[in-house]
Amino acid sequence: xxxxxxxxxxxxxxxxxxxxxxxxxxxxxxxxxxxxxxxxxxxxxxxxxxxxxxxxxxxxxxxxxxxxxxxxxxxxxxxxxxxxxxxxxxxxxxxxxxxxxxxxxxxxxxxxxxxxxxxxxxxxxxxxxxxxxxxxxxxxxxxxxxxxxxxxxxxxxxxxxxxxxxxxxxxxxxxxxxxxxxxxxxxxxxxxxxxxxxxxxxxxxxxxxxxxxxxxxxxxxxxxxxxxxxxxxxxxxxxxxxxxxxxxxxxxxxxxxxxxxxxxxxxxxxxxxxxxxxxxxxxxxxxxxxxxxxxxxxxxxxxxxxxxxxxxxxxxxxxxxxxxxxxxxxxxxxxxxxxxxxxxxxxxxxxxxxxxxxxxxxxxxxxxxxxxxxxxxxxxxxxxxxxxxxxxxxxxxxxxxxxxxxxxxxxxxxxxxxxxxxxxxxxxxxx
Ligand code: PSV
Ligand code: MN
Numbered sequence: 001x002x003x004x005x006x007x008x009x010x011x012x013x014x015x016x017x018x019x020x021x022x023x024x025x026x027x028x029x030x031x032x033x034x035x036x037x038x039x040x041x042x043x044x045x046x047x048x049x050x051x052x053x054x055x056x057x058x059x060x061x062x063x064x065x066x067x068x069x070x071x072x073x074x075x076x077x078x079x080x081x082x083x084x085x086x087x088x089x090x091x092x093x094x095x096x097x098x099x100x101x102x103x104x105x106x107x108x109x110x111x112x113x114x115x116x117x118x119x120x121x122x123x124x125x126x127x128x129x130x131x132x133x134x135x136x137x138x139x140x141x142x143x144x145x146x147x148x149x150x151x152x153x154x155x156x157x158x159x160x161x162x163x164x165x166x167x168x169x170x171x172x173x174x175x176x177x178x179x180x181x182x183x184x185x186x187x188x189x190x191x192x193x194x195x196x197x198x199x200x201x202x203x204x205x206x207x208x209x210x211x212x213x214x215x216x217x218x219x220x221x222x223x224x225x226x227x228x229x230x231x232x233x234x235x236x237x238x239x240x241x242x243x244x245x246x247x248x249x250x251x252x253x254x255x256x257x258x259x260x261x262x263x264x265x266x267x268x269x270x271x272x273x274x275x276x277x278x279x280x281x282x283x284x285x286x287x288x289x290x291x292x293x294x295x296x297x298x299x300x301x302x303x304x305x306x307x308x309x310x311x312x313x314x315x316x317x318x319x320x321x322x323x324x325x326x327x328x329x330x331x332x333x334x335x336x337x338x339x340x341x342x343x344x345x346x347x348x349x350x351x352x353x354x355x356x357x358x359x360x361x362x363x364x365x366x367x368x369x370x371x372x373x374x375x376x377x378x379x380x381x382x383x384x385x386x387x388x389x390x391x392x393x394x395x396x397x398x399x400x401x402x403x404x405x406x407x408x409x410x411x412x413x414x415x416x417x418x419x420x421x422x423x424x425x426x427x428x429x430x431x
Contacts, residue, residue, distance in 0.1 A: 053125035062329030073415030126176030184227020251279025280323030296345030307353035
């Protein structure tokens with residue numbers, strides 16, 4: 001029995017107030033789509049298959065290295081983070097899993113945490129290791145790197161931490177470990193560029209050896225930050241080479257924000273999928289760099305093009321299932337609202353990509369009709385599939401308008417009373 005955090009009567013009341021309008025919009029869209037030979041019911045069923053994992057660190061207010069402006073009623077520990085994640089899933093029905101970050105989320109009793117998740121209708125996605133910060137009492141500093149550090153002791157400590165994350169993840173029911181290291185250099189000459197990657201591979205082999213057979217290791221690349229001259233795993237090419245070197249259980253993870261502006265990310269997606277190494281995503285959006293803005297808030301067309309490649313890859317191999325996760329920092333919004341809206345934006349791109357007339361597109365491509373090829377994509381992208389998304393939520397027991405239902409529930413105000421700020425609480429977002 002799943003415990004619903006928001007009173008289901010309140011959600012029903014919200015849905016009742018919007019149901020007639022939704023049905024009218026849904027019927028109108030259904031008529032329009034059927035004239036294009038598309039069955040709206042099939043698309044709604046497709047929408048219902050969509051799921052994206054929530055980052056535990058996303059439910060607290062994030063910040064920049066200049067400041068963090070915490071909101072009211074923020075979760076103070078991992079159990080409160082799970083409660084917020086459960087609210088997001090209850091209203092969107094699109095976020096059934098949570099990705100934990102250790103040691104930020106280290107539970108005192110992993111079995112009890114798993115039970116709590118279970119009772120809230122949640123389970124755990126990939127766990128994330130953290131060797132980009134020093135932790136209190138840690139023997140060796142990561143100031144000069146972790147998996148790639150010159151210091152063998154620091155490298156061994158970083159490997160041991162990753163293995164510890166795997167062990168914790170096993171108890172929680174996770175099936176993957178995401179490894180992102182901030183290792184890199186701030187000055188030309190600071191690193192022997194080849195040597196640091198050799199050390200990375202050597203350390204990563206130690207982690208890979210501890211992976212259970214049914215687990216994946218996701219290698220996340222990032223162009224820059226915190227290392228501003230060069231990052232050891234800077235791009236998909238290096239990530240791909242590392243995944244190839246490690247073995248079948250190692251895959252590449254694409255965080256949308258970890259590329260230079262204007263990078264053709266959908267092409268990276270196509271390449272990695274073609275060679276069987278696309279493991280998953282961290283979704284977010286950006287304008288200038290790794291801004292960690294809400295998914296789809298700046299360039300929804302790019303998100304659509306990414307899903308267009310994923311739809312193509314799925315047609316070629318029905319078993320292709322990359323892991324989807326959000327990875328965002330919410331500095332000026334209520335994180336629950338941002339995560340709900342973002343999950344819906346990613347789901348929107350997923351459904352729009354399913355709308356592409358692939359036969360027509362292939363014919364236009366064959367005929368070298370560049371204009372019509374582009375229009376075939378635009379036609380799908382321009383279609384407002386909001387009624388499909390809302391209907392999918394309604395049928396799955398969620399809210400027609402998750403943000404409106406959330407605001408009406410008064411959840412944040414109640415959390416503010418229940419959760420007064422606590423010194424040393426495990427926050428979230430990197431400041
Ligand atoms: C690094 O910028 C990153 O994208 C990695 O996924 C980290 O685990 C996460 O952000 C931490 O916020
Ligand atoms: Mn990320």
